[in-house]
């Protein structure tokens with residue numbers, strides 16, 4: 001059975017949840033998927049760095065409170081983050097990038113991804129910054145080095161939107177996408193409908209692990225702006241930048257507004273969209289919209305998200321599911337690792353499904 005050695009860059013909510021999945025379900029996953037996962041390096045701004053090429057024992061790290069974790073006194077540990085050294089030098093197959101999203105220049109995550117690809121390592125990330133700022137360049141860099149750059153979790157967390165569009169919509173013309181793409185703001189709008197004030201609703205979303213490090217990005221729409229760029233570029237073949245997307249958030253909506261709307265059969269939602277215009281160009285915007293109850297996006301509640309694809313042959317196809325959450329987003333990373341395995345080891349007959357297919361009687 002094959003094995004992938006992982007370097008985790010950033011050890012906050014999402015990468016800890018991935019480590020938990022590996023620690024608690026590693027054997028089951030290996031049986032099902034036909035490969036094992038082992039963590040050989042972790043870096044984090046607050047905890048430092050830790051390297052063990054025989055495999056890090058994750059259980060004691062996961063038992064520690066996140067804020068109290070320090071690698072400094074562990075064998076192979078250091079108080080220094082040492083990102084570049086770890087990413088370039090440690091013998092890992094896949095670098096898993098889950099540090100803060102920087103909506104401006106995508107840094108330092110953009111450099112983390114570049115270093116890894118240059119070193120011939122696959123990358124999966126949930127970080128929107130590098131994808132929105134330099135997605136095309138990074139995909140080309142990955143191609144040149146014969147490795148994969150996967151980022152399913154950058155839009156709608158673990159709900160497979162990008163891969164669904166890429167793999168399942170062949171032969172369709174997609175004319176536009178529209179969706180609720182931020183779990184925090186959708187959760188907050190639901191709380192406003194219940195009469196909770198904005199600061200308290202935001203604090204609850206932070207506690208639940210939905211919000212960005214700076215929740216302004218969620219509330220003012222900047223997070224959706226990045227997701228609209230990624231969808232426009234990935235699904236509609238555009239070349240948009242964040243500045244091209246007109247953006248308005250939900251900070252002006254009060255509990256009273258939300259409750260008044262509800263009384264009229266409307267629900268305020270933060271809607272992101274990208275549309276192909278008649279001249280072939282693509283435009284995108286983010287804005288709060290009071291949707292009528294019968295609209296397909298009106299019923300999406302809590303941290304749930306949904307994206308509708310407008311197509312020529314199927315009409316509108318909507319994918320919905322969690323848009324945020326630590327474990328849900330860690331699943332996106334696992335799905336990226338599975339995609340890497342399928343792309344680079346498609347001819348291995350190691351998984352139970354492949355073995356069964358090969359051994360099944362024909363005719």
Ligand SMILES: NC(=O)C1=CN([C@@H]2O[C@H](COP(=O)(O)OP(=O)(O)OC[C@H]3O[C@@H](n4cnc5c(N)ncnc54)[C@H](O)[C@@H]3O)[C@@H](O)[C@H]2O)C=CC1
Nearest residue numbers: 010011012013014044045046098099100101126127324325
């Ligand atoms: N939490 C969620 O529901 C989702 C998160 N994401 C994205 O996933 C990424 C991670 O999210 P969370 O784990 O929730 O964030 P978090 O804030 O819990 O964790 C980020 C971690 O990165 C570390 N870090 C920051 N800068 C670093 C650097 N230069 N080097 C090493 N470590 C660094 C921080 O110390 C922190 O532990 C973010 O980019 C976020 O936008 C994407 C989809 C959903």
Ligand SMILES: N[C@@H](CC=O)C(=O)O
Nearest residue numbers: 182183184211212324
């Ligand atoms: N903060 C984001 C997390 C995922 O991108 C959200 O709330 O949707």
